[in-house]
Amino acid sequence: MCGGVFTYVLYVGSLWYFDEVGKFAFPIVVGVIIGIGAGMVFITAGYIQTAYPEEGEKARYVTTQLNLQAVGSAIGGIIPVVINRDSDTAAGVPRAVYISFIVIMSCAALLALLLLPAHKLRRDDGSIVAADKARGPWEELKANLLVFTDFKLLLMIPAFLPAECFLVYSGSVNGLQWILDNKRWQRRTRALIGLTVVAVPLVGAWVWEIVRVRGYNRHAPLSNPTDWSDREFGWIFVLFTLNWISSSLWQYVITYFIGALTNSPTTLAHYAGVFRGVLGAGEAICFGLDSIRIPYIDEAGGIFAFYCVGLVAFYYLAWYHIDDSNYFKSGEEGAVVPNHILKEKGLDGQEMVLGQAASVQVEVNM
Numbered sequence: 001m002c003g004g005v006f007t008y009v010l011y012v013g014s015l016w017y018f019d020e021v022g023k024f025a026f027p028i029v030v031g032v033i034i035g036i037g038a039g040m041v042f043i044t045a046g047y048i049q050t051a052y053p054e055e056g057e058k059a060r061y062v063t064t065q066l067n068l069q070a071v072g073s074a075i076g077g078i079i080p081v082v083i084n085r086d087s088d089t090a091a092g093v094p095r096a097v098y099i100s101f102i103v104i105m106s107c108a109a110l111l112a113l114l115l116l117p118a119h120k121l122r123r124d125d126g127s128i129v130a131a132d133k134a135r136g137p138w139e140e141l142k143a144n145l146l147v148f149t150d151f152k153l154l155l156m157i158p159a160f161l162p163a164e165c166f167l168v169y170s171g172s173v174n175g176l177q178w179i180l181d182n183k184r185w186q187r188r189t190r191a192l193i194g195l196t197v198v199a200v201p202l203v204g205a206w207v208w209e210i211v212r213v214r215g216y217n218r219h220a221p222l223s224n225p226t227d228w229s230d231r232e233f234g235w236i237f238v239l240f241t242l243n244w245i246s247s248s249l250w251q252y253v254i255t256y257f258i259g260a261l262t263n264s265p266t267t268l269a270h271y272a273g274v275f276r277g278v279l280g281a282g283e284a285i286c287f288g289l290d291s292i293r294i295p296y297i298d299e300a301g302g303i304f305a306f307y308c309v310g311l312v313a314f315y316y317l318a319w320y321h322i323d324d325s326n327y328f329k330s331g332e333e334g335a336v337v338p339n340h341i342l343k344e345k346g347l348d349g350q351e352m353v354l355g356q357a358a359s360v361q362v363e364v365n366m
Contacts, residue, residue, distance in 0.1 A: 001044045005109035007037025009102055016098040039276060046272025050259035051118065052129050054338055055187070055325055058259040059180030059194075062252055076101070118265060125339035130265040133334070147270040152261055152321060159254055159310025160275050161282030176249060180256050187325075191260060191318040198253050199311050202246035206304040208239055213296040250307070257314055263326045263335035282306070 007030075014030035017023075045065060053061040080097045118130035135143070147153060179194045258271045289299055327337045328345075 001041060001112035001115060002109050004037040004040030004044065005105060005112055007034045007040075009105045009109065010034070010037075012098055012101045012105065015093075016095070019093055019098075035280075038280075039273070042276045043269065043273045046255065046258070046275065047265065047269045048115075049255060050268040050272065051263070051265035052121070053259070054123070055260075055263065055327070056181060056183055059177045059252075059256055062255045062259065063177040066252060066255075075104075123338055127339040127342075128336050130336055131334050143266065144270060144273070147267070147274065150267075152317060153271060153274060155313040155317060156254070156257065156310070157274070157278055158306050159250075159313055160278035161285070161306045161310075176252055187260060188318060188322050191257065191322050192315070194256065195253055195311070195314050195318060198246060198249045201242055202250060202307060203304075203311075205239060205243040205246050206300065206307060209243060210297060210300050210304060212236075212239065213300060216296045218293045218295060250310075253314065257317060257322075260322050261317065261326075262332060264332045265334045267331075267333070 011027075011030050011034040014027040018027045049061040049065045050058060079100050080093070083094050083096050083100070119128055121129040123129060176194055176197065179197060180190050182190055185193070254275060258268065258275065262268060262271075286299070286303070289302070325341075326332055327335070327341055
């Protein structure tokens, strides 16, 4: 995590260099480096938000982490506004903005050194969070390739592709968390209701968007574009808000489903890596198609199609593959059953680390 965050510091420095010198080489090289660093950050973050919590807390971890990410984005937007509040000219980015970002990111990178591995963290009931053993490069490579034989992961890939075409934050995620962690319902019910709550506005927004742009011609821009003071602006702004909120909530749904399908920290790390990789690929594809100026209706229709395929996959997974608990299942390598669950099963005083296949290792709790 620390190394990944420092690549962001390097990236901001490269933008500062380009602003001062105007040469492309350094920013382009650093663009590749931050791509690797971003993978390190988001895979680690995905691992923490899905592998660390108990089954009844996963939505809380997901929403908390993504809310903090949104708060960071808001702070990042406020900083240049405050610094430029008295400026009435467009003179590039002030040095103070670069310095502020470098200082904040450097502090965040150093704070990441305080993170403890899962086997050194204990829950409130005294059980360790997970028992994920370190593996060598060759073993890890083989595990990463084998994850693509997991049909549940393959089903989710179409849902991953459009996940970062739009990013926005909304307080609505707190309501989604309440649904997904509501202990009065079975987890399958929670997943189905939460998915539907996001699916209805998502589908409605994209159908509306497709209808809105059906007559647009990218090669003949509107001669009289809509201004915020025009009467037509209100409905366009409603669509914009609905589209971005529902598209943002889609990431919450994806991360929750990833965490609900397994408790194995190894599998969750692989799932998180594939999610971020496919997500980035989808965003790159969108940028590429946009650069060749394909019709808006084709671009919107393509994104909407992937959302629809993803919805079908998630409804299938929710109905057939999400159970109230994954504890004591086979294949949950490295997952640790909380002590209060063991007590409910009459295994109080033991620490259970799930192993490969159907085997379990039971050790005396220190």
